[in-house]
Amino acid sequence: MNAVRRGLGNGLVQAFLVVIGLVWLTPLAGLFVSSLRSAQDTAKGGWWTALTGPGQLSFDNYSALLKNAGMTQAFWNTVLISVPATVLVVVIAALAGYAFAWLDFPLREPLFLLVVALLVVPVQIGLLPVAKLFGVLGLFGTIPGVVLFHVAYGLPFAVFLLRNYFAEMPKEMLEAARMDGGSEWRIFTRLVLPVGRPAIASLAIFQFLWVWNDMLVALLFADSSSQPLTVELQSQIRQFGSNIDVLAPGAFLSLVVPVAVFFAFQRHFVQGVMAGSVK
Amino acid sequence: MTATTLTKEKGASPPPAASPAGRARRLRRRGRVVALLFVFPALLLLGALVVYPVLFSVGRSFFDASGTRFVGGDNYTEMFRDPATLKAIRNTTIWVVVAPALLTGLGLILAVLVEKVRWATAFKLLLFMPMAVSFLAAGIIFRLAYDEDPNKGVLNAAAVSVHDAFEGASSYPTARGRAERLTQDHDGSYVTVKAVSPGDTVALPMVGVLPKDLPKNAVPAYPAAGRKAAPGELRGVVYLDFTPGGGGTRDKVDRGESGLPGMKVEALSGGHTVASATTASDGSFHLTGLNAGSYTLKLPESNFAPPYQGISWLGPTLVTPAIIGAYLWIWTGFAMVLIGAGLATLPRDALEAARMDGANEWQIFRRITVPLLAPVLTVVFVTLVINVMKVFDLVYIIAPGPVQEDATVLATQMWLVSFGGGNNQGLGSALGVLLLLLVIPAMVFNVRRFRRSQR
Numbered sequence: 001m002n003a004v005r006r007g008l009g010n011g012l013v014q015a016f017l018v019v020i021g022l023v024w025l026t027p028l029a030g031l032f033v034s035s036l037r038s039a040q041d042t043a044k045g046g047w048w049t050a051l052t053g054p055g056q057l058s059f060d061n062y063s064a065l066l067k068n069a070g071m072t073q074a075f076w077n078t079v080l081i082s083v084p085a086t087v088l089v090v091v092i093a094a095l096a097g098y099a100f101a102w103l104d105f106p107l108r109e110p111l112f113l114l115v116v117a118l119l120v121v122p123v124q125i126g127l128l129p130v131a132k133l134f135g136v137l138g139l140f141g142t143i144p145g146v147v148l149f150h151v152a153y154g155l156p157f158a159v160f161l162l163r164n165y166f167a168e169m170p171k172e173m174l175e176a177a178r179m180d181g182g183s184e185w186r187i188f189t190r191l192v193l194p195v196g197r198p199a200i201a202s203l204a205i206f207q208f209l210w211v212w213n214d215m216l217v218a219l220l221f222a223d224s225s226s227q228p229l230t231v232e233l234q235s236q237i238r239q240f241g242s243n244i245d246v247l248a249p250g251a252f253l254s255l256v257v258p259v260a261v262f263f264a265f266q267r268h269f270v271q272g273v274m275a276g277s278v279k
Numbered sequence: 280m281t282a283t284t285l286t287k288e289k290g291a292s293p294p295p296a297a298s299p300a301g302r303a304r305r306l307r308r309r310g311r312v313v314a315l316l317f318v319f320p321a322l323l324l325l326g327a328l329v330v331y332p333v334l335f336s337v338g339r340s341f342f343d344a345s346g347t348r349f350v351g352g353d354n355y356t357e358m359f360r361d362p363a364t365l366k367a368i369r370n371t372t373i374w375v376v377v378a379p380a381l382l383t384g385l386g387l388i389l390a391v392l393v394e395k396v397r398w399a400t401a402f403k404l405l406l407f408m409p410m411a412v413s414f415l416a417a418g419i420i421f422r423l424a425y426d427e428d429p430n431k432g433v434l435n436a437a438a439v440s441v442h443d444a445f446e447g448a449s450s451y452p453t454a455r456g457r458a459e460r461l462t463q464d465h466d467g468s469y470v471t472v473k474a475v476s477p478g479d480t481v482a483l484p485m486v487g488v489l490p491k492d493l494p495k496n497a498v499p500a501y502p503a504a505g506r507k508a509a510p511g512e513l514r515g516v517v518y519l520d521f522t523p524g525g526g527g528t529r530d531k532v533d534r535g536e537s538g539l540p541g542m543k544v545e546a547l548s549g550g551h552t553v554a555s556a557t558t559a560s561d562g563s564f565h566l567t568g569l570n571a572g573s574y575t576l577k578l579p580e581s582n583f584a585p586p587y588q589g590i591s592w593l594g595p596t597l598v599t600p601a602i603i604g605a606y607l608w609i610w611t612g613f614a615m616v617l618i619g620a621g622l623a624t625l626p627r628d629a630l631e632a633a634r635m636d637g638a639n640e641w642q643i644f645r646r647i648t649v650p651l652l653a654p655v656l657t658v659v660f661v662t663l664v665i666n667v668m669k670v671f672d673l674v675y676i677i678a679p680g681p682v683q684e685d686a687t688v689l690a691t692q693m694w695l696v697s698f699g700g701g702n703n704q705g706l707g708s709a710l711g712v713l714l715l716l717l718v719i720p721a722m723v724f725n726v727r728r729f730r731r732s733q734r
Contacts, residue, residue: 010395010396013392013395013396014396017392017393017396017402020389020406021402021406024409024608025405026424026433027420027424027608028409028412028420030420030423030424030433031416031420034423042431044430045431046429046430046431046432047433095317095318096317096318096320096321096322098317099314099315099317099318100318103310103311103317104307104314105311105318113726113729113730114325114330116725116726117722117726118325118329118330119722119725120665120718120721120725121329121333121715121718121722122690122714122715124671124693124694124710124711124714125332125333125336126328126332126333126336127697127711128332128335128336128339128704128708129331129335129339133331133332148324151324152325152327152328153328153329155321155325156325156329184310184313184314184317185313188317209411213412213414215413215414215672215675216672230413230415233419234415234676237418237676238680241431247419248419248423251415251419252416254415254416255411255412255416261411262407262408262410263404263408266404269410270407270616
């Protein structure tokens, strides 16, 4: 009796989870199918009609997208923003994280508490003052400006994560290296970075996705020649409904890269997100 | 003072036989310089682009729109007077009250349930994946799903088909009854002009339905119109009194004329409905169990109601819940995975012992799992609250232009006021400072938690 009840319960659980899974999959499937349909078909009926009439589907929207100079430029801008912003955050935070964990300098403790406090500072508060500052420095509207903003607001979490990871290293290991007369730089590149690889990987993936997916920062700091994909697509939202043949493939293109990164490095990504859960 | 010491030391070097203490001091100083070089880039960027802007915004929030006149706390009082900002505060409150609680609850339920199936990893992966999708792409996805037209938005397509399955899909918003036979009531329903009695066969003629609007299953009503009713029952047809191509007789069921399926028919006696039926594909209906007497037949107004158009998801009233729905799609996986990780650390013995004592699954969940998970649930909840306060892109993308002001939250309002037309950077800065003040408890929480972990 109990076994039957348990079996029945398990069946219900399975059914419930299958339904939830389908609910989660449907919006994404809808976007993908929509991205493969012509404007005329979209005007006639919902994307699900394509499931019974697969003749509607073609990659024409994507080839049109690749010929669209604005879109391809925006795609490259996204790459040109995300890659440097990720590399810079990793390098700068690794240096600082090591110093906070193992080197001695004045105000080390209060400065690190400041970093912890800065973890939750909303990006919004920086928009206006940094825009003014960048205006003076000639960085406003440029890709380096967008990159620098992302690096600065990625740093608190990055330094926090790496400092905590580096601090777990056994003290004897570092002391042995110092005894051997290695310079701090040598210790950093030959010992700390290799040991810190898992944390650095999590950080890099997390930061990359964060920047790749950003719209708010670029909306303000990028001009029309340096705007990433998110901003380019956002500028077309106003005609929503009449341009689904552009928006849907564009949105799909913008999410293919982060989702691929997610599946390739899921373990690191999940760890990064979990470590970043204070952000 | 420092300078002299430095020169003195320089003058003293190279010390041919430096004392060990001096050497150690020099090494230490060199170490400090190296350390400062290591932290300098990070401190420079944080100082210039995070700390300075915070201070600047706080200062700027005490000045007027153009930044020339000191206005004290005016921007802050303005915030609670301006209807648009008040709306933003109200909506942000709704977000903070609803979204984190829902997400934590849903995450907890799914984390517990998913442990019971073999494909847990695949399920977690699927639910976590939206975390990698940008808010912009998610916004486009849900803008599409929430579309008001049931021929575009999948949610309204589902709503309409569920509605029609229960309420009946066939309705004839344009149909009118022939005045010779049917009169229209003020509520839109039609009743027969002449009374009918059991044993009668009644034909109810309608016009005003275009042949292309006829339901696909409709067939000619002629055969059914000839059927005789037995005593104690009423038979009849509801038909379209129009012969395609012309040539039909008015008020008569001609051979080519179609029945109207799915039409509700009621028999009234003394104002009360005593029997009802729905017409078949040939438009025929069949009312049984009637006592002798005279009845009126009624075609209720539901037959003529305009077709159900679904739910206005992105209308002013539902837009915020709808956007919260999209937010759930993105963040549920996060809550589930984090809580799942906490679940894995629970002591197996406690659960086993409870099972041995005969506790059922619900009691175990309620009395053991949830209390033991409390710290993890708190972290998840706090994280979500912080993130929800800053929600921007989703609202900006999903709410259509005219509804934007109904959906506005602090972050979007701050943007609109500062950059999007408002151009009042004083008020904008004050809103930014408000956002910062709201996350200060989280800041304190983090700093405390960190200091405790260092002891």
